[in-house]
Amino acid sequence: MNYPSVHLESVINEFAKLPGVGSRTALRFALHLLSEDQTQVNQLAQSIINLKSEVKLCRHCYSVSDSDECEVCRDTRRNRSLICVVENIRDVMAIEDTDSFNGVYHVLGGVISPVDGIGAGDIRIKELVERVAKEDIKEIILALPTTMEGDTTCFYINKSVKDFGVKVSALSRGVSIGDNIEYTDGITLARSITNRMPFDAIYGR
Amino acid sequence: MNYPSVHLESVINEFAKLPGVGSRTALRFALHLLSEDQTQVNQLAQSIINLKSEVKLCRHCYSVSDSDECEVCRDTRRNRSLICVVENIRDVMAIEDTDSFNGVYHVLGGVISPVDGIGAGDIRIKELVERVAKEDIKEIILALPTTMEGDTTCFYINKSVKDFGVKVSALSRGVSIGDNIEYTDGITLARSITNRMPFDAIYGR
Secondary structure, X not given: OOOOOHHHHXXXXXXXXXXXXXXXXXXXXXXXXXXXXXXXXXXXXXXXXXXXXXXXXXXXXXXXXXXXXXXXXXXXOOEEEEEEEEOOHHHHHHHHHHOOOOEEEEEOOOOOEHHHOEOHHHOXXXXXXXXXXXXXXXXXXXXXXXXXXXXXXXHHHHHHHHHHOOEEEEOOOOOOOOOOHHHOOHHHHHHHHHOOOOHHHHHXX | OOXXXXXXXXXXXXHOOOOOOOHHHHHHHXXXXXXXXXXXXXXHHHHHHHHHHHOEEOOOOOOEEOXXXXXXXXXXXXXXXXXXXXXXXXXXXXHHHXXXXXXXXXXXXXXXXXXXXXXXXXXXHHHHHHHHHHOOOOEEEEEOOOXXXXXXXXXXXXXXXXXXXXXXXXXXXXXXXXXXXXXXXXXXXXXXXXXXXXXXXXXXX
């Protein structure tokens, strides 16, 4: 497509590098910004610059933070001997939003995926093993995607930390709460029967 | 949702003001930018700033341009007595891409939509009438959406320029090229029969 302005074309090319944004969506963004006032547009630009220059990774768990130690790791009331291992920062935010976890995190920054050329060395497994070796870790909860890649990563981590005598657990699998049985996929349903839980564990106090 | 960084939250809020972007998509954008290098992120920010400060509206047709006269209006080979009236700049780009129009444009910046509170005074109809009054315009082609709002705007413009003796036409309506008859909507099909065209007008030279 021919653009009537090089500056318009430039911003469209930049927007189109964002995930899931094609040139049509990028054009919509650009025309929207053109109709906004200068202050609003500068705010967007400034917030993008600040994001990169101000946001840091926590030196313990690699979650994002405004300093080199994130809020979770700084919080003395959290249980530092319990590490929840997640793929990315979105997972940290999702779990924090449930208000049901009192430990700390370890953000891998991906999962092992040979198809995408991501090996164990490309994600922060070494850093996790170091934490287990140096800190007083009692349990690791694997909260990784329930995909082949996630499972592969779980196996790899389990093997890597086995010698340190740390307990390794994973999120429970089963029928989602609020789901109808008839619409639950067969694999989940079959495993939910095999791994059935005592009545009290689900409905009891 | 609680964000682990105020800078992350700020960029998410700004991105979420873009059309069609919710907080989840904005978060995806932000995390993508975090993983990009500084140069790339600055390029995006700079292109946004440039867009607003450098891109201008053409003083004739209100299309976007890098100067106050767009490429189309500057081009002496274009027929200045033929104006194609469109809703927005995207329409200009779509028509230019067909390479089948040799006139100039007039970008209304919207269509009359009482539901959205957009009246005739909110779009550039007055400016169009002024062009018809001052310049030597022979024909206006209405290339507006084939919706109730587009039709309303067409009627209004037709009435506004009637006294100047300018010819007013509109894009032909009918079955899209490449479409199967069975999948064409009923209204279009009925109107295509009523407004049937001579064989030679469609298949002839």
